[in-house]
Amino acid sequence: MSTSTPSPVLRANGLAAGYGGADVVHGIDLELVAGGAPVGVVGASGSGKSTIVRALAGVVKPTGGHVTWSGRPVSRVGLRDKKRFRAQVRRVAQEGLGTIDPRSTVDRVLGGALTDARRAGTANGATVAELLAHVALEPRFSSRVVGTMSGGEKQRLVLATALATRPAALLLDEPLTAVDPAMRGEVVRRLAETTAADGTAVLLVSHDLELVEHLCPHVHVLAEGTFVASGTLSQVLADPEHPAVQDLAQAAPLAVQRFR
Ligand SMILES: Nc1ncnc2c1ncn2[C@@H]1O[C@H](COP(=O)(O)OP(=O)(O)OP(=O)(O)O)[C@@H](O)[C@H]1O
Numbered sequence: 001m002s003t004s005t006p007s008p009v010l011r012a013n014g015l016a017a018g019y020g021g022a023d024v025v026h027g028i029d030l031e032l033v034a035g036g037a038p039v040g041v042v043g044a045s046g047s048g049k050s051t052i053v054r055a056l057a058g059v060v061k062p063t064g065g066h067v068t069w070s071g072r073p074v075s076r077v078g079l080r081d082k083k084r085f086r087a088q089v090r091r092v093a094q095e096g097l098g099t100i101d102p103r104s105t106v107d108r109v110l111g112g113a114l115t116d117a118r119r120a121g122t123a124n125g126a127t128v129a130e131l132l133a134h135v136a137l138e139p140r141f142s143s144r145v146v147g148t149m150s151g152g153e154k155q156r157l158v159l160a161t162a163l164a165t166r167p168a169a170l171l172l173d174e175p176l177t178a179v180d181p182a183m184r185g186e187v188v189r190r191l192a193e194t195t196a197a198d199g200t201a202v203l204l205v206s207h208d209l210e211l212v213e214h215l216c217p218h219v220h221v222l223a224e225g226t227f228v229a230s231g232t233l234s235q236v237l238a239d240p241e242h243p244a245v246q247d248l249a250q251a252a253p254l255a256v257q258r259f260r
Pocket of ligand 1 (some may be wrong): 014019020043044046047048050051052210217
């Protein structure tokens with residue numbers, strides 16, 4: 001067994017971040033390690049989950065502490081390395097299609113993502129059909145115009161686009177809210193396989209405890225901008241010391257029953 005600990009792809013140390021001069025998260029310590037187990041962040045609406053993801057992705061600048069990418073501050077990634085950073089650290093946000101053109105076809109969108117991956121030097125010869133399979137979309141979707149897809153199909157397309165660059169870190173912010181529970185389970189199963197095979201470090205932010213439980217052996221509970229409990233989801237829910245964990249347990253009684 002190797003004694004060396006792999007260094008994190010992304011690390012937050014005492015991270016504070018917010019908007020308009022007011023911090024909404026503070027004192028956040030988090031590590032995403034290549035080949036490591038996916039990490040989950042759960043917590044009430046407005047507790048700051050998306051803000052942590054934005055800070056890790058370099059979209060929001062820390063007001064305190066540090067976010068580092070392979071040891072370098074994300075806030076100081078220069079123009080020259082921006083492309084590599086964007087290919088290596090992919091954020092799938094809850095805000096919808098992002099930069100994907102709804103008038104484009106799936107084939108063109110995913111083909112373009114694969115071209116970007118080749119340019120960034122991260123491609124592994126994957127095809128559009130393989131990317132579709134990673135998110136349980138059938139091959140017939142390749143000719144579809146993006147704007148005609150259902151909400152859940154679009155979310156799976158966004159995820160496939162992120163997987164195209166074989167990112168070192170994948171930051172998932174409520175990635176499958178519009179996907180029905182049965183299909184969500186299937187997508188997560190495939191996602192777990194793909195990211196484990198590639199050694200992708202995964203962070204999942206979600207209200208869906210079942211989704212978090214399926215993917216993430218380790219979770220942090222966020223309350224008012226700070227982590228108040230950490231461990232496996234069953235450990236955290238079995239000992240709800242903090243009111244935020246009690247709220248979480250009450251909001252998901254079925255999930256809690258299963259964990260007990
Ligand atoms: N662009 C912004 N400008 C000002 N305030 C913001 C902005 N984005 C988020 N906030 C505020 O920061 C706080 C944390 O928001 P954030 O989106 O990180 O929470 P969240 O835990 O992801 O919530 P949800 O589960 O509802 O998505 C909230 O009070 C929110 O209103």
